Amino acid sequence: xxxxxxxxxxxxxxxxxxxxxIRFKGFIGPHTDKWAxxxxxxxxxxxxxxxxxILTSLAAIPRENKKxxxxxxxxxxxxxxxxxxxxxxxxxxSELLEEILLRVPxxxxxxxxLTCKECKTLIxxxxxxxxxxxxxxxxxxxxxxITDVSADSSSSSSxxxxxxxxxxxxxxxxxxxxxxxxxxxxxxxxxxECDGLLVWVMKKNIYILNPMLxxxxxxxxxxxxxxDYCDYAxxxxxxxxxxxxxxxxxxxxxxxxxxxxxxxxDLWTYDFKSKSWNEVLDxxxxxxxxxxxxxxxxxxxxxxxxxxxxxxxxxxxxxxxDFEKECFEPLFLPPTTFGWEDSVSLGVFKVDYIFLLHQSxxxxxxxxxxxxxxxxIMMTVVIPEPMIHLCSSYLIENNSKLVIAGSHFETNSVTxxxxxxxxxxxKLEYRCGTNNIIGGCYYAPSLLMVPGFSR
Numbered sequence: 001x002x003x004x005x006x007x008x009x010x011x012x013x014x015x016x017x018x019x020x021x022i023r024f025k026g027f028i029g030p031h032t033d034k035w036a037x038x039x040x041x042x043x044x045x046x047x048x049x050x051x052x053x054i055l056t057s058l059a060a061i062p063r064e065n066k067k068x069x070x071x072x073x074x075x076x077x078x079x080x081x082x083x084x085x086x087x088x089x090x091x092x093x094s095e096l097l098e099e100i101l102l103r104v105p106x107x108x109x110x111x112x113x114l115t116c117k118e119c120k121t122l123i124x125x126x127x128x129x130x131x132x133x134x135x136x137x138x139x140x141x142x143x144x145x146i147t148d149v150s151a152d153s154s155s156s157s158s159x160x161x162x163x164x165x166x167x168x169x170x171x172x173x174x175x176x177x178x179x180x181x182x183x184x185x186x187x188x189x190x191x192x193e194c195d196g197l198l199v200w201v202m203k204k205n206i207y208i209l210n211p212m213l214x215x216x217x218x219x220x221x222x223x224x225x226x227x228d229y230c231d232y233a234x235x236x237x238x239x240x241x242x243x244x245x246x247x248x249x250x251x252x253x254x255x256x257x258x259x260x261x262x263x264x265x266d267l268w269t270y271d272f273k274s275k276s277w278n279e280v281l282d283x284x285x286x287x288x289x290x291x292x293x294x295x296x297x298x299x300x301x302x303x304x305x306x307x308x309x310x311x312x313x314x315x316x317x318x319x320x321x322d323f324e325k326e327c328f329e330p331l332f333l334p335p336t337t338f339g340w341e342d343s344v345s346l347g348v349f350k351v352d353y354i355f356l357l358h359q360s361x362x363x364x365x366x367x368x369x370x371x372x373x374x375x376x377i378m379m380t381v382v383i384p385e386p387m388i389h390l391c392s393s394y395l396i397e398n399n400s401k402l403v404i405a406g407s408h409f410e411t412n413s414v415t416x417x418x419x420x421x422x423x424x425x426x427k428l429e430y431r432c433g434t435n436n437i438i439g440g441c442y443y444a445p446s447l448l449m450v451p452g453f454s455r
Contacts, residue, residue: 196446
């Protein structure tokens with residue numbers, strides 16, 4: 001299948017079994033509108049990413065490393081004037097160069113690969129990719145929200161809208177939203193995230209994308225769709241390779257399962273190495289009653305929060321999927337009472353821990369529960385207005401601010417609250433034309449290569 005870009009015929013993809021590799025340069029998409037959304041979304045992620053300078057990175061370097069820097073050929077005055085040339089970058093020690101680049105955002109690193117051979121080698125090193133993601137995932141996160149505009153009769157639009165929402169904290173007084181919006185021609189049912197990789201669930205295909213690297217892979221649906229009238233939830237994760245320490249060496253997989261109240265679970269896994277789908281039988285889990293409320297991926301294990309069937313009743317449940325054992329495993333909920341009209345959402349804290357955000361309908365307080373050895377309340381923020389649906393939430397580690405996004409009862413908008421312990425939450429509003437949010441997740445930029453995609 002040949003893909004023609006807007007600037008000629010430079011984009012070519014090769015289909016092997018179930019997969020199609022797509023390389024795109026400068027966010028140039030194929031001639032068909034089918035892929036307009038992923039490519040446009042990639043442009044939005046880069047446009048919204050927080051811009052830092054190397055000088056900011058240098059300011060945060062330990063004092064002893066700064067002394068070493070002064071012993072190098074460039075002087076500090078040269079650095080301030082941005083007179084670092086390719087030669088002087090080569091003269092820096094590898095340890096100091098790594099220390100600088102680890103503090104630069106993914107957006108800038110993707111560009112720096114083209115300017116310096118030594119930088120390119122270091123940035124593409126799997127160990128560096130792992131360190132960079134661990135350091136910056138709590139600082140560069142964004143929100144992805146999918147809304148159904150057609151559900152609002154007052155709206156002149158129809159179909160879906162995908163919004164990429166970033167928060168600019170560099171303003172002197174108040175933070176503000178940076179938003180880029182797309183109206184896809186083809187159906188996008190859901191979006192999932194793992195290690196900076198995104199899974200777009202479209203009508204006939206699944207699209208794995210790393211917007212930072214401008215790389216994507218198309219994976220068709222399972223050979224047998226199962227229940228066509230069911231919603232299917234997805235998850236991206238991996239089987240950790242104990243002999244290797246980097247994320248790029250892990251065996252990435254996709255899990256897909258049906259969500260229906262009366263029919264048995266239809267479960268499939270996709271292996272990137274064999275490029276094939278395999279049907280899985282798991283009798284330990286009956287499935288979610290409907291589409292999961294929230295999902296995250298923690299160290300290669302996807303988690304979903306939803307309503308499950310158990311002994312003739314329906315309950316809230318957190319389920320994870322073990323790719324090695326190919327089965328679901330439950331995670332006990334925090335020791336609190338959950339009501340059917342409460343607001344709940346999953347998130348990841350410091351890469352290593354899962355958290356659950358919970359707000360009862362009867363109180364403005366929202367508790368952040370973190371699961372380490374046990375569930376504990378890490379933070380309580382006050383949200384003055386009830387939220388219909390929490391589409392995404394994350395914690396900004398460098399200033400201990402909690403970012404919460406969801407629908408509001410009375411306004412056709414996505415409301416974003418930014419708050420901390422014992423302080424008034426700041427409210428930012430993005431009017432999207434409808435309060436019917438059908439999907440959302442958080443996204444942390446990463447340099448991780450799309451599984452099965454060569455550089």
